[in-house]
Amino acid sequence: MAAALAADAQQLAAVVEAAISARSPRLGRAAHARALRLLAPSVPPFICAHLVNLYSKLDLPGAAAAALAADPSPTVVSFTAFISGAAQHGRPVPALSAFAAMLRLGLRPNDFTFPSAFKAAAAAPGSAAVGPQVHALALRCGYLPGDAFVSCAALDMYFKTGRTVLARRLFEEMPNRNVVAWNAVMTNAVLDGRPLETVEAYFGLRAAGGAPNVVSVCAFFNACAGAGCLSLGEQFHGFVVKCGFEKDVSVSNSMVDFYGKCRCAGKARVVFDGMGVRNSVSWCSMLVAHAQNGEEEEAFFVYLVARRAGEEPTDFMVSSVLTTCAGLLGLELGRALHAVAVRSCIDANIFVSSALVDMYGKCGRVGDAEQVFFEMPQRNIVSWNAMTGGYAHIGDARSALAVFDDMITGGETAPNYITLVNVLTACSRGGLTKEGYELFETMKQRLGIEPRVEHYACVVDLLGRAGMEERAYEIIQQMPIRPSISVWGALLGACKMHGKTELGRIAAEKLFELDPQDPGNHVLLSNMLASAGRWAEATDVRKEMKNVGIKKDPGRSWITWKNVVHVFHAKDTKHEMNNEIQALLAELKGQMQAAGYMPDTQCALYDLEEEEKESEVFQHSEKLALAFGLICIPPGIPIRIMKNLRICVDCHRAFKFISGIIGREIIVRDNSRFHHFKNYECSCKDYW
């Protein structure tokens, strides 16, 4: 009988092992049922430990807890199986409760228990006291400093709970420093934003005669990514290939990420394309490498290919691709992704839902953003910033202030400097000058947030838009920090808007000092002088540009049709379809004027008669490109135009009319953002 039982138990153990490695709850439950059938009524204790292990590894916490509770005489092994499972799957609180329960039963943790207990203590929210208690217990049980596993876990726990000095001391005093200990130092230094320390630790490991492993290599690439050390990482890449580490998926993933973060999406692509095995992290890293380098279309394409290759949409994947949709102002794509998120049950994930708020906000759909935001089970600083950012985007100052008040009274998440930038921007665009100014004045004393240069830029913009350029200038002069390009740029913009030519000149001179090669500032000054009728001075600025050798990029727009890129310059007559383009523009002009369109000629550069100015702005490159698109691209397809400079005011106004009259969606990507024109409106709500 006993022999039969032992044989069954051995078989059962094999089935359990198979279920774990196949990550199959179905096989697991079958194994459990078989255990009960075979061994009831007296299930031997080691079988219970097997079952706890089974459910822990399969990440079925309820079943694991039930199996542990059903163990008639739980041992350190069944408890340890439970604790490790909970710690590994990010449930530190149940892990620590089990650890405490085990101690209450008088069971002594062993050298397998402590590493998991430390891991749980490192991740437990708001319980910095637990780690040291586990540490004391490990000392008393004699596992420290001798046991390498236990001391590495303790070390990591101190790093992750912010006790860096203590962690370092533990590391210095370790008698048996192994590669895992060095890796703990390396990875935590990256996490804490000290990438150079990671590199140092790597060379420390080498100097001590240690051999790096895949974890060390990942950490090294992360450090290079964090510090922007492209050439160091490239050299390391060579070494990694020589050692064969690049065959490890995580290593290749970290290389893709490294090249992406160092602004080399192309090199990331080469690594990615060369990978023999990819996982969902690989796809996500490649997607982000494109997205973070302004290649949103490519990023979205990676998502499509990943789905076609059978990748499930994970929370990582969906939040990243939503950010891409936000960057593209791709509302339709974003909506589709929202549906995917709901179907995959990840829409409540804080990253995904914050990305949804961000996407809807950037696409100008504040109502949809609010719906997601107010239904979020929990919110963090990024969620609040996405929501206030959405209000800032369309200049809804009242709502921005209201949600900001909610945030302060709720008290769960403290605002940070980005929140303040958003609320101030909303006030500025929404014309709540007084409220915005008060917020700026009191932010340090009331919220403990020191105004940064971004806030100064906001308040200069705020006062400038309200016509208080002189007050804005006073503030700039009293700033405790050096005014940046954006601060002077805000002042110049306001001066141009309100015709404050003299002050505008001062701002422009400062901009020339800070960024002498930027043609945009010169053009802005020249335009300001021109629109004030000071043609001679405007011409002087242009001449000066020529003398100093600053070239204004000639404005050009392009549009793709049937895989051919058609480029247009202002007053361009060279296109083969020029006759049709001119005829359509003339026709559109008539329809627009009938609908109430008045040309805005403030961007005309030369002293011309009003009529001449009007015909000049009607030959702008973006209008030519649009006419071409309207002629060639079949109805129903949005017309996508790219421009190397910012879209001009008159074209912006005209495109709104045309979108309504023709009933077509027009998308312009200029050098600073996207504009989605639809039904007489633009997604930017005229703020850009």
Place this chain on the structure above:
DNA sequence: CTAGGGTTAG
């Protein structure tokens, strides 16, 4: 039968 350090996101 049970263990430490790892890659991607808002």
